[in-house]
Amino acid sequence: MLRDITIGQYYPTGSVMHRMDPRVKLFGTLVFLISVFVYRGIVGLAVVTLFLAGVIGISRVPFRYMIRGLRAILVLMLITALFNLFLTPGEVLFSFWKLKITEEGLICAVRMAIRLTYLILGTSLMTLTTTPNQLTDGLEKSLGPLRRLRVPVHEISMIMSIALRFIPILTEETDKIMKAQMARGASFDDGNIIKKAKSLIPLLVPLFISAFRRANDLAMAMEARCYHGGEGRTKMKPLRYQGIDRAAYTVLVLYLLLLIALRVLL
């Protein structure tokens, strides 16, 4: 299950999307998130879907790889859909015992499922096409003005990029510890919820200890390589807008305007 998490993983294909400025992609993700909540009606949905499909196409990340990321939130989606389905008041379409499915509920459930799916696909597309370091640089640059309010922008972005780098390592470690504990007779699937939660303790304790040890080592390695915060730091890959980035901005703004127009007009 842990291997299914594709959020935060980089998938290199060398496409135009990968070469774009991370700030554009951050802005794009924001625009897309807004659009998912703004759109109304079938036409709106069509526009959003078309946009998402187009962007996925441009990124050249295999669709099947992206779908894998959805499995992790399947349960959440099912629960949301069920709640919407049964608990929305309105015109009853279908009922048995105390449960009734209303027309509004049905529409709501479908809409919610679509929104969640699109949200995950849209945001994971950003991390799939942007290396954590670029993402960090983009965030640092975009949030730069906040530094005047004494927000430690550089530190926050550094923390994020390191967290992303260690996700696969800690995942692997979790697997290893799980197997080691299973070899000693631990079981992670038996019993009720409380028992299951308790069985996670022998997994979490070693995981935390090892994570702290890694953090200590990493801090030392960073210091040894002269890391001393954001001051006086140069960039290997400084952010400069290219023609493609300006084009992308235009497309994004037009896309958002179109959806808002559709919402107002229809």
Add this chain to the structure above:
Amino acid sequence: MIKARQLVHEYFRRDEEGNVESIQTALDHVNIDVKPGSFVAVLGHNGSGKSTLAKHLNVLLTPTEGTLWVDGKNTADSELLWDIRQSAGMVFQNPDNQIIASIVEEDVGFGPENTGVPTDEIWKRVEESLTAVGMVKYRSHSPNKLSGGQKQRVAIAGVVAMQPKCIVLDEPTAMLDPNGRRDVLRTVHELNRTKGVTIILITHYMEEVVDADYVYVMDSGSIAIEGTPREIFSRVEDLKAHRMDVPQITLLAYELKQAGLPLPDGILSRAELVEALERLRG
């Protein structure tokens, strides 16, 4: 390049109120001298103080007593801290825990970025360092997909990119398989030969010190034996007294000599032993 005089380091263990509970002396009046461009090995088993010594060379620790000069700079002078760290790079044991970026080339660029090198220069250095360790092919890969030996070479490239005069390697091969170990050692020797970088290799594998210029053997915080590899390995009994192993070939030659064969002391390689035996047969 490196000069230590009466270097002492004590670890303090404190209780909850911050009172000193116990003191453990990790370095006990250590004297070392490393010439520029040489390849020096520091041997010792766990807890001999060799890692503490390594951390001093990079000013991750400062002396409790005594003085340490790195490239003529006193490590106790906190104003020289970044200068010293730039002239003495450090490679650690666990390759996973010292790679910061998720792309090989970005990781190699991390050090120069920190020291404020201009962008074009960073790219040039990254290219050069990756060539020097033979990892250019993997420049746009994720470090997670590399083997241990390759990761360690990337870590070395990351240090080389800072153009240090001296590289300290703290048990760089301890977590690697034999192939990875060989690759890493070959890379380190090549850096020493072609770029003239001073190398300080800290290890507990005897085989790795055979090609060094000079060897320090550490035991319980002090230098127990020092000399060229040949001198060191002539003293098999001394090494055993400090719980150190001897390379198998050296041990074989030693045992043969004990058994009465007139062999020279400190035989380091199979070829040497064969030659000496041939000469005996005459």
